[in-house]
Amino acid sequence: MDKYLVFGNPISQSKSPFIHTLFARQTGQEMTYESQQPEPDGFVAAATAFFNSGGRGCNVTAPFKEDAFAFATRLTERAQLAGAVNTLKKLDDGEIVGDNTDGEGLVQDLLQNQVELKGKRVLLVGAGGAARGVLQPLLAQNPQQVVVTNRTEAKAEQLATLFSAHGPVTHIAMEELAKPEFDIIINSTSAGLSGQLPALPTTIIKREMTCYDMVYSAQVTAFNQWSIDNGAGKTLDGLGMLVGQAAESFMLWRGIRPGAKQVLRELRRLLQQ
Numbered sequence: 001m002d003k004y005l006v007f008g009n010p011i012s013q014s015k016s017p018f019i020h021t022l023f024a025r026q027t028g029q030e031m032t033y034e035s036q037q038p039e040p041d042g043f044v045a046a047a048t049a050f051f052n053s054g055g056r057g058c059n060v061t062a063p064f065k066e067d068a069f070a071f072a073t074r075l076t077e078r079a080q081l082a083g084a085v086n087t088l089k090k091l092d093d094g095e096i097v098g099d100n101t102d103g104e105g106l107v108q109d110l111l112q113n114q115v116e117l118k119g120k121r122v123l124l125v126g127a128g129g130a131a132r133g134v135l136q137p138l139l140a141q142n143p144q145q146v147v148v149t150n151r152t153e154a155k156a157e158q159l160a161t162l163f164s165a166h167g168p169v170t171h172i173a174m175e176e177l178a179k180p181e182f183d184i185i186i187n188s189t190s191a192g193l194s195g196q197l198p199a200l201p202t203t204i205i206k207r208e209m210t211c212y213d214m215v216y217s218a219q220v221t222a223f224n225q226w227s228i229d230n231g232a233g234k235t236l237d238g239l240g241m242l243v244g245q246a247a248e249s250f251m252l253w254r255g256i257r258p259g260a261k262q263v264l265r266e267l268r269r270l271l272q273q
């Protein structure tokens, strides 16, 4: 049996073992997938022990994505740009490849929900690790423009500068937002985890837009409820992104693309129990 797992701290709530076990069953792959919680400073030791004992690959979640970035002996371009790694794979020659599949997971989830990015105006709210991880895959879809806004404006400016060679990306101060000029708003802030909302004006919402919250929950998320209350026609939460990034990792490890739809349905059911 080929061994995979997810590293994180905390990890008990992780949905990754559930998702990958279903992927493996669906595609007939002989593999195990578990979870492990290293101490905050224990990632390198834990990952080294895992790969030395025959581990083939792993997912990495908070707070270890930067540790995994440093641990990899080779990086994909999107991981380099993201500055963080959520997937490691051991090659036959012993090299450890680091990838970041979060952004592609988001893009695939949007596309599967009939939300095209090509030619669209996208507002990306937040400028933390998640925002950085999705910018290159978003820009690769040829949007008309991606505008980054963040509570701490300087971080939005830094991100826009960092990715300016990869497509039309700029930044705006939150208090300058006013008009309903975007087709898609992506909330990549962690505000919702504490029941808060980013300080966006309601005037940016229009019916013909999609609001996407990277946070997910059994109920409608705070940001999506705010979007609906102010007239947005379509809302999506980050559960599809979670399944999408997992599908990309699985593809990297096993060379076979699992179907996300059925797994997403089962995960939603699990979340609502």
Ligand code: NDP
Pocket (backbone or CB within 6 Å): 102, 125, 126, 127, 128, 129, 130, 131, 150, 151, 152, 155, 188, 189, 190, 191, 193, 196, 197, 198, 199, 214, 215, 216, 238, 239, 241, 242, 243, 245
């Ligand atoms: P970071 O800590 O790196 O960044 C947090 C971001 O949220 C910053 O831009 C921060 O602004 C902003 N923020 C936090 N609280 C507030 C608030 N009260 N009001 C406005 N802005 C706020 O976190 P990540 O970028 O790594 O993760 C962000 C979210 O994305 C998390 O909730 C995470 O769960 C989710 N996520 C979901 C994934 C999925 O698969 N669905 C994958 C990856 C992440 P400031 O710079 O001003 O502090």
